[in-house]
Amino acid sequence: MDALQSLLTGLAAAVTPVNLMWVFVGVLVGTVVGVLPGLGPITAIALLIPLTFGMEPTSGLILLCGIYYGAMYGGSITSILIRTPGEVASAVTALEGYEMARRGHAGPALATAAVGSFIGGSIAVLGLVFLSPVLVELATAFGAAEYAALLLGALLLTSTLMTGSRLKALVSILVGMALGVVGLDPQDTVPRWTFGSLELSDGLNIALIAMALFAVPEAIRHLALRERDVPERLSTQRAWMSREDLRLSAAPYARGTLIGFMAGLLPGLGPTLGSFASYAVEKKVALPERRKLFGRGAIEGVAGPETANNAGVGGAMVPMLALAIPGSATTALLLFVFQMYGLQPGPQLFTRSPDLVWTIIASMVIGNAMLLVLNLPMVRIFVQLLRVPPPLLYAGVLAFTFIGAYALTFSFYSLLVLLVIGLIGYALQETGFPLTPAILAAVLLPLLELNLRRALVISDGDWSTFVTRPISATILALVVAAVVVPLLLATRRKPAIE
């Protein structure tokens, strides 16, 4: 019950007026940005990191976690009403949610999503509370070899769950890895791929890469198309669900929470796998007469994936906080923010700054409750944001990326990097390459390389260290199973589908 004790202490610390204010501002701003079409949680955090540059760590991190949750909520509104998901994970919500809204059930769809997000998000935080200390305990036995094996697994898993062309996902990962290599070598401190530039030897900033890959290409596209008019949106009634809606959603909520949390734990996959898996499960377990409704606005198809999506956030926080291994692009950005404040997540963080960790975790519980209260009655106010004219929205986004980039180094150099990587991102996006794997790879590669080479230095260049150390060998075996088995299943099942 140590963990529960810590959470309660954290709650007590989080319930100061100042912290409550930051939670509130975070979830509010997050929802606002998440509602804006095409902007998802990753973009929201990347764009808003500069807000926290001048803050103290606890406030800044509370604010960004609030923005994370808020943007997930906001994203479900956009998915349901105008079918414009901000990221892959909420695309699944749009499948059934938009169909519900089209048939005049926008209110129940929004309420189902909001309640599901609350349930998934809150229970996942409890999971985080109990699992992190266990993982921290386990991680004290981890050496460089174990971390290298885990990170390798994360990188490989990233490539398995991508819709569309696998080859393009692989290219995206390689591009991310290349961006991660730029700078001084982590071990021998020789410059790599800096092309003689002094600034580049500091490496490329992750927040800068995220802004350039997620905000810039989207904005360029919409502005170059000269879109003037607001996308057509479906009308909303009050966001409320009937007793029948609740009855239909109860089981999907439970399954979604479990699936989402477990999937979120997997390094490299994060919430995306959770919402996909939950949708598949709901479709499979549905009674025949309900299954017919899938694709035509089945409420289970909103309840399950949306719950899983938010439970995945809590799940993804576990490896990020306890092992400093990000499970999703968004947690990768949060990891960067921790490091920006001079804090290194991992076992030491729990022993050295327990107050900070538990206050942040407690703030997530509070943030989720606030979002539910905000969203049910106020959803119609947020929906008004869908009326922001596209030129103003995307031009404003570009100005914000400039602020963010400038505030990183206070020089022209980061504006230049923003534009160059932004152009690369635009070209990749226009030719159908997924961009999420790139940002994850850019974060994971330096960590993987550092641990891999450190392990080899310790073993004096002997590669067998990875299989003779029991924990490392176990992790590698699990990684092989997780990557190879689905591939085998997929190739065997393919003829049946087509």
Place this chain on the structure above:
Amino acid sequence: MSTAPTATTVASRRRTERLAGAAVAAAGAVLLVAAFAIPEPVRQSPGLGPRVLPLVVSVGLLLCGVLLVLTATRRHDEGVEEALLREDDDAVMELLDPDEPPVPLRGLLVVLALLVAYALVFIPLGFVLSTTLFLGTITTFVDPRRWIRNWVFAAALSGAVYLLFTEVLAVVLPAGLLG
């Protein structure tokens, strides 16, 4: 659902695929050359040197690029229409990547030119002036009839954001000419 792609759009998509593959391969080649230029460390440590990972990444990009070109070309022989149409099956993919209209070159060039100009004047002119100019010009390019609304928005947003960051959030933005 979207209408079935015509033969010309399929052909142009294939051309784009080949071009993208070639670009990826070229980037891989450039990085490969640059990877060989990475200096050896003064004191060698056991295990991997600084060149290994860059080499793996650049060779990987080179191979993937070549593979992309090859698949785009080979599909041509075995009925490219069917192969490309099959890719559109996934409902989620359809959602993420609906048949978006192609970006007109003129619009793209104007936006890029304005972005470069914005970056060049951001520090010399200062945040408020440069951002007002950038926002006003780009929104008026997109929607010229509502130019009054656009310029009011540009000036108001720049001013408000500047005050928010410098006064409330303690993040210094360039003051430039107005400073």
